[in-house]
Amino acid sequence: MRWGCCGSEETDDINVAGNVKKFSYKQLSAATHNFHPSNKIGRGGFGIVYKGVLKNGTRVAVKTLSAESKQGSDRKTIRLNWERRSAICKGTARGLAYLHEDLEPPIVHRDIKASNILLDKNFKPKIGDFGLAKLFPDNITHISTKIRGTTGYLAPEYMLGGKLTKKADVFSFGVLILEIVSGRSSGKPSWGGIQKLLLEWVRQLYEEGQLLEMVDPDLEGFPENEVIRCIKIALFCTQATASRRPTMSQVVDMLSRNTQLNEKELKVPG
Structure with missing residues (x-):
């Protein structure tokens, strides 16, 4: 489409x-x-x-753009069980993989975040708002560009140096997974009783072996191993070094198959 x-x-x-x-x-x-x-x-x-x-x-x-609306002001609180949250993660991953790997030239979205993932009546996700998207020819390694996007979702190499690759979308998608699992905003600066962003807090919980502490308290009866695996995939996506992040097709594969994750390759900053 x-x-x-x-x-x-x-x-x-x-x-x-x-x-x-x-x-x-x-x-x-x-x-x-x-x-x-x-x-x-x-x-x-x-x-x-x-x-x-x-x-x-x-x-x-x-x-259609509404002059009366304000970004994020028209929202309804809907309780999502794990099955729906997992389907949203997988569907969004497939959409990004299509943009990155099936289109010619590929497209880097540059603004993957919760408010740009639209849900239909069956909660099937659709990636929206391509206002910041960039065509990305395969014969170049990166694009140097003005930094655009939403704080809390930006990859470090893009935020600090304006170096844009497909891996910037992968980083943003990883943050999105954490928001879907936790039911919380990535931009709120206080988690775990201390001044940390959501990603920093989850990294700390990973080191402590306490990942389930970040799961949305409204999420009941969820499969613990599957949820922990999803959080770890998000951490793979948000590694500080872009080259260590998976491609979106690899993310789709990790989310869809119950294969063992090679955590030796997961480098979580302190």
């Missing part, structure tokens, strides 16, 4: 830059049947996402 980018209401032209196309408001309105409620597939912090079909048969997802 492609993501449509809305242009001006007055124009009906399509601007093409490489594989990226801009569509007019008129075209996107027609594709979504005037943004009919039956085509609504999700809601993000900035507006509603609709499914649609262009004249040539291409399926698209169109995000």
Whole structure:
């Protein structure tokens, strides 16, 4: 599925830059049947996402921006059991693997976070908000760019030096897993009774062999070994050195198969 980018209401032209196309408001309105409620597939912090079909048969997802809404202000508290949380992790991982490894050229999202993962009525995840995304040709090792994204999710090499690779998305996804498991925000600066970010706290719990302490207290009857394994996968994704992080296809494999994790390769900073 492609993501449509809305242009001006007055124009009906399509601007093409490489594989990226801009569509007019008129075209996107027609594709979504005037943004009919039956085509609504999700809601993000900035507006509603609709499914649609262009004249040539291409399926698209169109995000409308709401001037009245504020990022993160339109939220409902929903209790998610472990089965749903695990499915959200796996589905998001598959989506990122598609962006990184199946598209040509690949796409680095640059802003993977909880509010950009949209859930449909069946809690199936869809990656949204490609406003910061970068096309990433395979023949280069990294892109030097201005630092954009959300504090708490940014990989250290990107945050400190503006060095962007696909592994920046992997780091952000690891933080997202920790939020899904814990039910807590990565940006809150106090965990475990001390001034630590969520990732720092989880690293400490790993060293102490107490990972279950970070699990959402509202999560009942969960399979402990499976949850601990998921947390460890998140720690693999958030290793300080980018080259030590897995690719997203490897993450999908780790989440989907009950293979043994090689924790000797897991280097957790103090």
